[in-house]
Amino acid sequence: MKGLSITLLLLHFFFLPQQQFSQEKPKLVVGIVIDQLRYDYLTRLEKHFLPAKKNSGGFNRLIKNGANLTEAHYTFSNTLTAVGHQTFLSGVNPSRSGIIANDWYAREIKREMYCVSDSTVQAVGIAPEKSAGKMSPKNALVENLCDALKRDSPTSKVIGIALKDRGAILPAGKRADAAYWFDTESGNWITSTYYRATLPDWLNQFNGKKLPESYLGKSWTRLLPEKNYTNIDNAPGEGTLLGESEPVFPHKVFDLRTAADNPLFKRNKLYDPIPATPFGSELTLELAKAAIQGEALGQRGVTDILTVSISTVDYCGHIFGYESHEAQDLVIRLDRQLDDFFKFIDKKIGFENCLFVLTADHGVAPIPEQTVGGLRLYEKPFLDSLKAAVDTLYPNVIEAFTNSEVYLNQKEIAEKKYELGEVEKFVGLMGMHLNGIVDYYTRQELLYLKEVLEFDSVGTMVLNSFHPARSGDVKLVLKENAFFSYRQTGTTHGTHYRYDTHVPILFCGKGIRRGTFSQKSAVIDIAPTLHKLLGLNAPLRYDGRILTEILR
Numbered sequence: 001m002k003g004l005s006i007t008l009l010l011l012h013f014f015f016l017p018q019q020q021f022s023q024e025k026p027k028l029v030v031g032i033v034i035d036q037l038r039y040d041y042l043t044r045l046e047k048h049f050l051p052a053k054k055n056s057g058g059f060n061r062l063i064k065n066g067a068n069l070t071e072a073h074y075t076f077s078n079t080l081t082a083v084g085h086q087t088f089l090s091g092v093n094p095s096r097s098g099i100i101a102n103d104w105y106a107r108e109i110k111r112e113m114y115c116v117s118d119s120t121v122q123a124v125g126i127a128p129e130k131s132a133g134k135m136s137p138k139n140a141l142v143e144n145l146c147d148a149l150k151r152d153s154p155t156s157k158v159i160g161i162a163l164k165d166r167g168a169i170l171p172a173g174k175r176a177d178a179a180y181w182f183d184t185e186s187g188n189w190i191t192s193t194y195y196r197a198t199l200p201d202w203l204n205q206f207n208g209k210k211l212p213e214s215y216l217g218k219s220w221t222r223l224l225p226e227k228n229y230t231n232i233d234n235a236p237g238e239g240t241l242l243g244e245s246e247p248v249f250p251h252k253v254f255d256l257r258t259a260a261d262n263p264l265f266k267r268n269k270l271y272d273p274i275p276a277t278p279f280g281s282e283l284t285l286e287l288a289k290a291a292i293q294g295e296a297l298g299q300r301g302v303t304d305i306l307t308v309s310i311s312t313v314d315y316c317g318h319i320f321g322y323e324s325h326e327a328q329d330l331v332i333r334l335d336r337q338l339d340d341f342f343k344f345i346d347k348k349i350g351f352e353n354c355l356f357v358l359t360a361d362h363g364v365a366p367i368p369e370q371t372v373g374g375l376r377l378y379e380k381p382f383l384d385s386l387k388a389a390v391d392t393l394y395p396n397v398i399e400a401f402t403n404s405e406v407y408l409n410q411k412e413i414a415e416k417k418y419e420l421g422e423v424e425k426f427v428g429l430m431g432m433h434l435n436g437i438v439d440y441y442t443r444q445e446l447l448y449l450k451e452v453l454e455f456d457s458v459g460t461m462v463l464n465s466f467h468p469a470r471s472g473d474v475k476l477v478l479k480e481n482a483f484f485s486y487r488q489t490g491t492t493h494g495t496h497y498r499y500d501t502h503v504p505i506l507f508c509g510k511g512i513r514r515g516t517f518s519q520k521s522a523v524i525d526i527a528p529t530l531h532k533l534l535g536l537n538a539p540l541r542y543d544g545r546i547l548t549e550i551l552r
C-alpha cells in the first residue's frame, strides 16, 4: 500500500503537466489571434486536443498551465477582422481607434476605404506598385501595447505575422519593426515600405523554399476517424472550396495551373486556395518559427513581441460554417501545429521564459439554412427596397450602405433644407419595415444621448463602434441569426450577438495564475493586463481593465 502511494507520488511529480515560469520579465510575448475562433471551439473539440504534458500540448498547454477566461467578449457591435485585431493589443474600442470595420465609406473620397490601405507606401517583396503591398497601420488613430514597449525599450523588436494583411499589421502597432503577410499571387510573404525598404535575408530564404507551391494539389483528409466529428459532412448551406463541387472530404488544394484555360477561374490567383486549408496554418507557423530564428526574438536580453494571427479558421469557417467537418478538422490540426510551434519555442527560448496570450478577433453566426430563424440577406436588393421607401419622403438622401450603416448625403439634405434628425429617424423606421431589421440608432442619438445609451446594452455596443468621422448616420440592427451575405452559402459575423462576441482569452506565463475564470472579461482588457505584466511606463489610456483575478 505504502509502495503504491510512493509510486503515485512519483508519478505525480514525473507527469505533473505544470510548467514552472521564470520570475524575470518575459523574453518573448507571443500574441496569438485565431481568426473566427468562437469560444465554443475550445469546449466542443477539447476531447480531441492533445493532452497537456510537461513539454507538449497545443491549446491544452496554454489552458492547463495558464488562465482560461471563459466569459470573454467584445464590447462593440462591429465584430469584424480588422476591428478585433486592432482591439487585441490596443485595449480600446473602435470609437477611439477609428478602425470601425474592414472597409468603411469615406465621405471625403466618396468610396470605401480599406482598413490598412495606404497609397503613400510601396510593396516590398513583390513589385513596388502592387496594391497587395500598399498597406500600413496609418488608419489606426491610437498607439498600442507594442508601441508602449517600443517607447520604453527601443531595442525590443515587434513583428506581426498573418496570411491577411490586416491580421499582421494591426496587432503589431504603429512602431513595429515589421508586419509580414501572404501575397496569393506570388506566394511570397511581403511587407511595405512603411516598415522596411527590403525583406530581411531570412525571409528571402524562407520565400525561396517555395512552401506554398508544395501545397498545390495536396489532399486534405480528416486527421481522426469520421465518427469523431459532429454534424454531417455535407450539411445544408455549406459552400465549396475553389475548384470543388461538393463540400465533402477528401479535399484537394486546387492547382489553378491545371485549369489555366477555364474562364471560371480567370480572376483567381495561384495561391488563393491555400488560406482555407490547414496548409495555410502550417505555412503561417513555419514563418513564425523562421522569424524567431532569423530575428533572434526572445534571445537578445530584452522583451520582444511576436504577434501571429491564424487566418485559416476564418476562411474555412466562412465557407463551411463552424460546425462543419472541415472547420473541426482545421482546428484539431491547428492544435497539433501549435504543439509543434510551442516545442520550437521550448528549444529556442524556453516556453517558461515566454508570456502567451491567445484570443480570436470575433466569433461567427451559424449557417442560416441550419438554424431556426436564420436569415440570409443580400445588400443590393435590401438597399434598393430601403431607397424606394425613403425616397417617398426624402428623395436621393442615401449615399452609401455598408456594415449595416446608412451614410446620408449631407449636401443634399442641407440643400433641400430637410431636418437632419428627422431624415435619420425616417431612414431607421423604413429600415425596420424590412425583413431582418429589428432596431436602429441614429447619429444624433449616438452623439447626444450617450448617457441614455449607457443603460441600453445594444446601444452601448453600437456607441463603442461609432466613430463620428468614419461611421454612418443610421446603424440598422440585424435580427439574431440574420446577416448580409455575399454568397448563397456559408456564414459570416459582424453583429453584437453572443455568437459573434464570445471568444477565448488564454493567458499563460510569468505572473499568471492557473485556473478557469468565469467572471465577465473583455478583449479590451488584454492590453492593460499585459501593460501591467510587462511593467511598462509609457502612458496609454485603455478602455479595458487590468484582469487582476488572473494575476499572481
Ligand SMILES: [Zn+2]
Binding pocket: 035, 036, 080, 081, 082, 314, 361, 362
Ligand atoms: Zn476575422
